[in-house]
Amino acid sequence: YEQLKTNSQKSDMAYDYSSLVQTTKRWAEQASAAGWINADTARQLSDVDARTPDTLFDHDGSRPLIVAFMGGTGVGKSSLLNRLAGKAIARAGVERPTSREVTLYHHHSVAIKHLPEQLPLAQIKTAEHDNEARKHVIWIDMPDFDSTEQSNKHQVLEWLPHIDVLIYVVSPERYRDEKAWRLLLAEGGRHAWLFVLNQWDRGLTEQYEDFKRQLHKAGFAEPIIFKTACAEGLQVDEFGALESTISSLATEHVVAQLEQRSSQARKDELKKNLENTGWLLGSASAFQQLPTLWQDQWRRSAQVLQQGFAWPIQQLARHYADHAADLLGNPSAAKYVATGAKLNLWDEWAEARFDDALDEFVINADQLGVPVSPLKKQLSALREKVPKIVQAQSELAARQALANPGNALHRGFLKFMRLCEIVLPLAAICWVGYQVFIGYYTSNMTDVAYLGVDFAIHSGLLIAITWLTPFFILKKLKPSLEKSALRGLNKGLNNALTMIDGGVLLVIENICAQHVEQISRLDGIIEQCGAADRQLPIDSNSPLARMLID
Numbered sequence: 001y002e003q004l005k006t007n008s009q010k011s012d013m014a015y016d017y018s019s020l021v022q023t024t025k026r027w028a029e030q031a032s033a034a035g036w037i038n039a040d041t042a043r044q045l046s047d048v049d050a051r052t053p054d055t056l057f058d059h060d061g062s063r064p065l066i067v068a069f070m071g072g073t074g075v076g077k078s079s080l081l082n083r084l085a086g087k088a089i090a091r092a093g094v095e096r097p098t099s100r101e102v103t104l105y106h107h108h109s110v111a112i113k114h115l116p117e118q119l120p121l122a123q124i125k126t127a128e129h130d131n132e133a134r135k136h137v138i139w140i141d142m143p144d145f146d147s148t149e150q151s152n153k154h155q156v157l158e159w160l161p162h163i164d165v166l167i168y169v170v171s172p173e174r175y176r177d178e179k180a181w182r183l184l185l186a187e188g189g190r191h192a193w194l195f196v197l198n199q200w201d202r203g204l205t206e207q208y209e210d211f212k213r214q215l216h217k218a219g220f221a222e223p224i225i226f227k228t229a230c231a232e233g234l235q236v237d238e239f240g241a242l243e244s245t246i247s248s249l250a251t252e253h254v255v256a257q258l259e260q261r262s263s264q265a266r267k268d269e270l271k272k273n274l275e276n277t278g279w280l281l282g283s284a285s286a287f288q289q290l291p292t293l294w295q296d297q298w299r300r301s302a303q304v305l306q307q308g309f310a311w312p313i314q315q316l317a318r319h320y321a322d323h324a325a326d327l328l329g330n331p332s333a334a335k336y337v338a339t340g341a342k343l344n345l346w347d348e349w350a351e352a353r354f355d356d357a358l359d360e361f362v363i364n365a366d367q368l369g370v371p372v373s374p375l376k377k378q379l380s381a382l383r384e385k386v387p388k389i390v391q392a393q394s395e396l397a398a399r400q401a402l403a404n405p406g407n408a409l410h411r412g413f414l415k416f417m418r419l420c421e422i423v424l425p426l427a428a429i430c431w432v433g434y435q436v437f438i439g440y441y442t443s444n445m446t447d448v449a450y451l452g453v454d455f456a457i458h459s460g461l462l463i464a465i466t467w468l469t470p471f472f473i474l475k476k477l478k479p480s481l482e483k484s485a486l487r488g489l490n491k492g493l494n495n496a497l498t499m500i501d502g503g504v505l506l507v508i509e510n511i512c513a514q515h516v517e518q519i520s521r522l523d524g525i526i527e528q529c530g531a532a533d534r535q536l537p538i539d540s541n542s543p544l545a546r547m548l549i550d
Contacts, residue, residue, distance in 0.1 A: 016528075017263045020270060021050040023525055035373025036518050041277055049272055049282050051116070051161035052259065059111045064106065065250040065258075066162060069196075071169035072177050076198040079230035080169065081105060081141045083239060089127035101125055103141040110138060116158040132494035136250035142373075145183065153460035160187055164258045165249065165547070167242070169196045172203035177212045184218055189265035192547040193220070194245065200227040219549035223483065245543055257538055271529035278522050286368040287515050290508045293368075294361050298504070305350060306492055309493055311343055320398050345493065346387040346392055354386060354500075361504075363449040366436055374514065378507045388498050394492035401483060401488025409520060421470035432459040515518040 025046050065275055066259075069077040085105055102126065104112070108128040115124065142159060143152040154454045168184065170177070171226050175197065195215065197208060202450035208227065215223040224245065226238040365373045435455070538545050 004310045004407045011396045016268055016531075017052075017161050018050050020267065020525065020528055022049050023528075024048060024270065024274065027521055027525060031518060034514070034518075035377055035537075036281055036371050036514075037277060038373075041280060045273065045277065046531055048273070049161050050384050051268075052262065053164050054259065056162055057113050058111075058116050062252045063255065064136045064138045065164050065246070065255055066109055066138045066140065067143050067246055068159065068170055069167050070142045070156070072179070073144040073351045074227075075169045075171040075174055077144075077169045078141050078229050080196065080198065080239070081139060081227065081472060082232055084139060084243065085127065085129065088474045089125075098266065102143065102411055105129065105139040105141075106137075107131070109135065109137040112138075115221075116162065121221065121421060121485055122515045145179065148390050156183075156225070157516070160190075163191055164255065164262075165194060165246065169195055169198050170211065172197070175207065176214065179527040181214075181218070188219060188549040189268070190262045191550070192249075192261075192544060194547060195223055195225040196242065197225055198226055198228050198230065201226070201229040218508030220546070222546045224543060224546050236280065236371065240451060249544060257544065260545070261538075267529045271526055273524060274526050276531065278519065278526070279514065281518055281522070282368070283516075284519075286365075286370050286514045288366060290365060290370065290512070293364055294508060297361045297364070298501050301353060302501070305353055305497065306493070308349060308353070309345055311485060312347070313489045315393075316345065317398075317489055320402065320485040321481035325410065344391075345489075346390040350390075351387070354387060355383070358383070358504075368402055370454045375511055377508070378510060379504070382507060385503070386500055388505075390493070390496040393487050393496040393499065397495065398485050398488040401484040402493070405484035407482060417470045417473050421467065423465055424466035428459075428463045432463065435459070464501065 025048070028037065028042045029044035031037045032039060037045075054063060056066070058065050068081055071077050081103060089105055091101060103125045105127045106112070106129070108130060140159065140163070143155050145156040147152055166187070195209060195211075197203060208225070209442060212225060215225070226242045228237045228239045228242065230239075362372050362375060362379070363377060439455070538548070
């Protein structure tokens with residue numbers, strides 16, 4: 001039951017971390033495509049290492065403990081492995097002062113199916129043995145990571161994710177190696193560590209104590225340090241204790257503990273990277289300032305645009321007034337009318353001013369810490385629509401103004417005058433007719449003379465006055481088409497500027513919503529990284545507890 005439980009926990013840990021890595025890569029790819037993070041940040045998240053020691057094997061059950069000798073040039077790593085094997089399986093000494101190959105030493109029944117990618121197979125040497133006591137351990141001799149050979153460093157970095165226990169080998173002369181310390185600090189939390197002060201026959205107690213203090217500063221409360229000497233004919237050292245310690249760790253339970261700790265260390269590192277990426281997405285308070293920031297910018301820019309449009313609008317209004325009949329009577333001729341004036345409200349000057357407004361807004365947003373790539377991408381689509389918005393709104397408002405010139409009171413008075421132009425002459429004619437009839441009837445009944453010349457003149461004048469007066473008023477009070485077109489164009493321009501302002505605010509609203517979504521997805525991954533695995537407790541008195549960084 002305990003074995004099944006351990007295997008299940010190992011499988012869950014591997015799946016959880018692998019799933020987190022895949023989710024992170026998908027998010028990074030999507031966020032990069034949308035412009036929320038740059039290519040370098042996306043590449044760092046996509047390059048998260050999902051390799052573990054278990055990935056070297058095909059099965060999900062038990063596996064050997066993977067132990068590697070690691071150290072600088074000339075410290076005697078290969079000699080230690082040869083001493084372990086009882087024969088020269090790794091070239092050492094004057095024959096190979098600088099290790100350039102990886103040597104694997106394992107039981108013949110162990111099959112490693114998946115070697116690390118991008119490694120020169122010619123530089124991987126395998127040696128097998130039949131010792132059943134060492135069946136559950138794979139020993140690896142790593143290249144010298146401090147050499148000038150870049151391929152050595154590459155091999156070390158490729159193999160490190162597959163290592164459970166790192167045996168850090170130093171010599172009395174090389175225990176303060178700076179490159180080694182940088183690697184120790186970078187990889188410390190992912191592995192268990194044992195330390196070997198090799199060539200101890202040339203070492204001093206002061207060097208041992210100093211090395212121990214350095215390890216304590218690196219995070220090891222009680223580091224396990226073995227003093228060894230691989231030269232022939234020397235006194236007994238602590239190599240046997242080293243081998244015994246490794247053998248005690250080669251159990252399924254310890255391997256599961258190491259995998260769990262490595263998985264948690266990887267999760268913590270991934271969580272830290274994601275949290276750092278979260279800072280690049282900007283704060284919610286910064287995004288909340290964007291609408292106010294834009295409106296302040298647009299208020300100034302719109303005022304400049306309106307001042308600059310004053311003369312083009314007057315010229316275009318005059319042209320519209322001259323071609324009002326074509327504009328209203330033949331819609332297909334509207335484009336010809338608009339272009340016939342050789343004037344375009346949204347010219348290069350206006351476009352430059354609008355671009356300046358957007359650019360300044362983007363710069364100010366960048367200063368707030370807002371990612372500007374998504375903002376630029378959505379604003380670029382609006383830039384292309386703005387000329388059409390201005391053209392459509394100004395033409396529509398001009399048509400409406402020319403179709404209904406003047407204001408409502410003015411149009412009502414003119415309607416009344418048109419009615420008077422008909423009613424008053426008819427009323428005058430009726431009155432004159434009535435007088436003619438009455439005069440004719442009266443002249444027949446009496447001796448009074450029929451209507452005379454004066455009546456005819458006065459009647460004609462009355463009829464003329466009643467007709468000419470409304471006609472004159474209509475003529476003089478007729479609305480100016482040019483003024484109507486000017487008013488319409490100004491109204492259309494204001495409508496267009498309002499629509500542009502609304503378009504930018506809509507873009508900002510979309511960007512804010514997308515930011516909330518990105519933060520929500522990122523927080524979800526971070527929360528999964530922080531979720532603790534089912535713990536396999538490590539006894540504080542066990543050697544393994546001393547091999548882990550606090």
